[in-house]
Amino acid sequence: MPHPIQLGGIDYAILLLYFLFVLGIGWALKRHMKSSADFFLSGRSIPAWITGLAFLSANLGAQEVIGMGASGAQYGIITSHFYWIGAVPAMVFLGIFMMPFYYGSKARSVPEYLKLRFDEKTRGLNAISFAVMTLFSSGISLYALALLLQTLLGWNFTFSIWISATIVLAYICLGGLTSAIYNEVLQFFMIVFGFAPLAWLGLRDAGGWSGLKVRLVGVATSHHFAPGTWTESWRHMGSASANPLGVEWFGLVMGLGFVLSFGYWCTDFLVVQRAMAANSMSAARRTPIIAAFPKMLFPFIVILPGMIAVGLMQDHHGGFTLPAMADGSPNYNLVMPMMLGHYLPSGLLGLGFTALMASFMSGMAGNVTAFNTVWTYDIYQSYVAPAKSDAHYLLVGRLATVFGVVLSVGVAYLATQFGNIMNLLQLVFAFVNAPLFATFLLGMFWRRANGHGAFFGLLLGTIAAAVHHGLTLPAGEAAGPMKGGWLGCVVHTYPSAMAQNFWTALFAWTTCMAVTIAVSLATAQNKSDDELRGLVYSLTAKPAAANEPWYQKPITLGVVVLAATLALNLIFA
Amino acid sequence: MNFDLRLPLGMLFSLFGAILVVYGLVSDPAIYVRSLGFNVNLDWGLVLLAFGLVMLWLALKARRNRP
Numbered sequence: 001m002p003h004p005i006q007l008g009g010i011d012y013a014i015l016l017l018y019f020l021f022v023l024g025i026g027w028a029l030k031r032h033m034k035s036s037a038d039f040f041l042s043g044r045s046i047p048a049w050i051t052g053l054a055f056l057s058a059n060l061g062a063q064e065v066i067g068m069g070a071s072g073a074q075y076g077i078i079t080s081h082f083y084w085i086g087a088v089p090a091m092v093f094l095g096i097f098m099m100p101f102y103y104g105s106k107a108r109s110v111p112e113y114l115k116l117r118f119d120e121k122t123r124g125l126n127a128i129s130f131a132v133m134t135l136f137s138s139g140i141s142l143y144a145l146a147l148l149l150q151t152l153l154g155w156n157f158t159f160s161i162w163i164s165a166t167i168v169l170a171y172i173c174l175g176g177l178t179s180a181i182y183n184e185v186l187q188f189f190m191i192v193f194g195f196a197p198l199a200w201l202g203l204r205d206a207g208g209w210s211g212l213k214v215r216l217v218g219v220a221t222s223h224h225f226a227p228g229t230w231t232e233s234w235r236h237m238g239s240a241s242a243n244p245l246g247v248e249w250f251g252l253v254m255g256l257g258f259v260l261s262f263g264y265w266c267t268d269f270l271v272v273q274r275a276m277a278a279n280s281m282s283a284a285r286r287t288p289i290i291a292a293f294p295k296m297l298f299p300f301i302v303i304l305p306g307m308i309a310v311g312l313m314q315d316h317h318g319g320f321t322l323p324a325m326a327d328g329s330p331n332y333n334l335v336m337p338m339m340l341g342h343y344l345p346s347g348l349l350g351l352g353f354t355a356l357m358a359s360f361m362s363g364m365a366g367n368v369t370a371f372n373t374v375w376t377y378d379i380y381q382s383y384v385a386p387a388k389s390d391a392h393y394l395l396v397g398r399l400a401t402v403f404g405v406v407l408s409v410g411v412a413y414l415a416t417q418f419g420n421i422m423n424l425l426q427l428v429f430a431f432v433n434a435p436l437f438a439t440f441l442l443g444m445f446w447r448r449a450n451g452h453g454a455f456f457g458l459l460l461g462t463i464a465a466a467v468h469h470g471l472t473l474p475a476g477e478a479a480g481p482m483k484g485g486w487l488g489c490v491v492h493t494y495p496s497a498m499a500q501n502f503w504t505a506l507f508a509w510t511t512c513m514a515v516t517i518a519v520s521l522a523t524a525q526n527k528s529d530d531e532l533r534g535l536v537y538s539l540t541a542k543p544a545a546a547n548e549p550w551y552q553k554p555i556t557l558g559v560v561v562l563a564a565t566l567a568l569n570l571i572f573a
Numbered sequence: 574m575n576f577d578l579r580l581p582l583g584m585l586f587s588l589f590g591a592i593l594v595v596y597g598l599v600s601d602p603a604i605y606v607r608s609l610g611f612n613v614n615l616d617w618g619l620v621l622l623a624f625g626l627v628m629l630w631l632a633l634k635a636r637r638n639r640p
Contacts, residue, residue, distance in 0.1 A: 010592070010596050013592070014589065014592065017585075017588065017589070017592075018585070021581060021584075021585050024581070025581055028576065028581075029576065032576065050578055182578050182581075185578060185582070186581070186582065186585065189582065189586065189624075193586070193589075193617075193620075193621060193624075197608075197613055197617050201608055201609055201611070201613070204609060205609055342607065343607055343608055343609075344607070344608065344613070345600075345604040345605055345607060345608050345613065345614065346596075346600070346604060347592075347593050347596045347597065347600065347613075347614035347618075348593065348608075348613050348614055348617060351589065351593070
C-alpha cells in the first residue's frame with residue numbers, strides 16, 4: 001500500500017539537520033549544568049522573550065497542531081474560542097495577578113507553593129497526581145507521534161518510538177530545563193515557518209477569506225446548521241443546538257473560558273515552570289503575556305488549514321481526501337499532515353514535517369522536565385531522602401529523566417494495547433485538574449484559607465467531577481465509563497460531550513470553592529501571618545513599580561493583548 | 574548564562590533558508606504544481622534566510638558590545 005506522504009532526500013536532510021541542532025544545543029549547555037537549580041530552574045537566568053515563547057511552545061504539543069486542525073475541520077472558526085476565550089485571558093491573569101506569588105515565594109514548583117501556603121498533605125496530593133499525569137501525557141504524545149509516522153510515512157512503530165524518546169532523553173539529560181526551553185523556542189519558529197506557507201497557499205486556493213466563506217456555507221448546511229456557522233464564531237452561540245460544539249455561550253465562557261482555561265494556564269506546573277525560570281520578577285510576569293501575543297494569532301495557522309481542508313472536501317473536485325477510520329468516517333486527526341502533503345512540494349514539506357515532529361517531541365520534553373522537577377523536589381527530597389547534597393539531587397534529577405522517558409515509552413506501548421483505558425485516564429486527570437484553580441484563587445487572595453480546607457476542597461472537587469460525569473450523558477451516547485452515566489441513572493443529557501465536559505469542570509470548581517471556604521472557616525488557620533507573607537495578596541507588598549519602561553510593564557502589555565483579542569472576537573463574530 | 578539563543582536560531586534558519594533557496598533554483602518546476610505554481614522553496618527560503626541573518630546579526634552585535 002503506498003503511503004499517503006512521500007518525503008524526498010531534501011526533506012530527510014532538513015529533518016536530520018534539525019535534530020543535529022537540537023542535540024547540539026543540549027551539548028553546548030552541558031557545561032552550564034553545575035547545580036540542581038541550573039538543571040531544574042535554569043538558574044532563574046533566562047530573558048523574558050525566550051521564556052515567553054517556551055511558555056507557549058510547551059503547550060504547543062501534539063494536541064495543539066493536530067487537534068486544532070481537526071477541530072477547525074469539524075467545528076469551523078468556533079474552534080478559535082479555545083484561544084481567544086480559553087487561553088489569552090487566563091495567560092494575562094497569570095502574569096498580572098498570580099506570578100508575583102509564584103516567583104516571589106521562591107517556591108521551586110507548583111506543589112511546593114501549595115506546601116508553603118497550605119500544608120504537606122495538599123502538596124503530596126498535588127505532587128503525586130501531577131507526576132503520574134505528566135508521565136501519561138508524555139507517553140501518549142509519543143504514541144501519537146509514532147502512530148502518525150507509521151500511518152503517513154510507513155515508518156516502523158517501534159523505531160519511531162525509540163528514536164524520538166532517545167533524542168528527547170539526550171537533550172534533557174545534557175542541558176536540563178534550559179535545553180528543553182531553548183528547544184521549545186526553536187520549535188516555536190519551526191511551527192510558524194513550517195505552517196504559515198500552508199495557510200497562505202490554502203487561503204489563496206480557496207479564493208481568500210470571502211471565497212472560503214462561500215465554500216463553507218455548503219459544509220454548514222449539510223450538517224443542518226445556519227449557513228455561516230463555520231465562519232462566524234459568536235453568532236451561533238445563543239443556543240447549544242445552533243452550533244456543532246453543542247455548547248451555549250454561558251457554558252463556553254464559564255466552563256472553558258473560566259474554569260478549564262484558568263485551571264490549566266494558571267496552575268499547571270508544565271507551563272508555570274517556564275515563567276519561574278525567568279531572570280527577574282518583571283520578566284516572569286511578562287512571560288505569559290508575551291506568550292499571549294502569538295497565542296492570539298495561532299488560529300490563523302492551525303485552525304485555518306483545517307477549515308480550508310473541509311472546504312476542499314465539500315467540493316469533491318479539490319482532489320483532497322482524508323484517510324478513513326475503521327468505521328468509514330474521515331480521520332480528521334490527519335487533516336494537518338495531509339494538508340502539508342497536498343500543498344507543499346519537497347523541500348518545504350520537509351520543513352513542515354520537521355515542525356510537526358518537533359511539536360510532539362517538545363510536548364514530551366515539557367512533560368518530562370516538569371516530571372523530573374516535581375519528582376526530585378516534591379517527592380524524593382520531601383519523603384524519600386531529605387537533606388542530601390545538591391550534587392545528589394542533580395544526579396537524581398538526571399536519573400528521573402531517564403526513568404521518566406522509559407516509563408513514557410512503556411505508556412506508549414500500553415496505549416497500543418488499551419487505547420480506551422488511556423482515554424479514561426485522561427478523563428480522570430481532568431477531574432483532578434478542574435478544581436485546582438479554586439484552591440489557588442482562595443490560596444492567593446483569601447488569607448483565611450487553610451490546609452485542611454485546601455485538601456478537602458481538592459478531594460471533594462475531584463469527587464464532584466466524577467459524580468457529575470457518572471450522572472450525565474452526551475446526547476445519543478450509551479452509558480459507560482468513558483461517556484458518563486455509569487452511576488446507574490442519568491439525571492441530565494447534554495447536547496454534546498464538549499458541553500458535558502465544560503459543566504463537569506464547573507461543578508468540580510464550584511464544589512472545591514465551597515468546601516475549601518466551609519472547612520477553612522470551621523478549622524483554625526495553621527499558618528501564621530509571617531509564614532504567609534509573599535504568598536497571599538493582602539500580606540504581600542505590591543511589586544515595586546520596577547524601573548522598566550512603560551512598554552515593558554506587564555499591565556500595559558496585558559491591556560494591549562486583551563484589546564487585540566477583543567478586536568479579533570468582534571471581527572470574526 | 575553566557576549563551577545567546579539567537580546564535581543557534583540564526584545559524585539554523587540561515588542554513589534552512591540557504592538549502593531551500595538552492596533547491597528552489599535547481600528543482601524541477603513540475604513539483605510546484607501543487608503549490609499553485611509558486612516556487613515556494615525559493616520564496617520562503619529567502620524569508621527564512623532573511624530571518625536567520627537578522628538573528629545572527631543581533632547575536633553578533635550583542636557579543637561585540639559586551640565588554
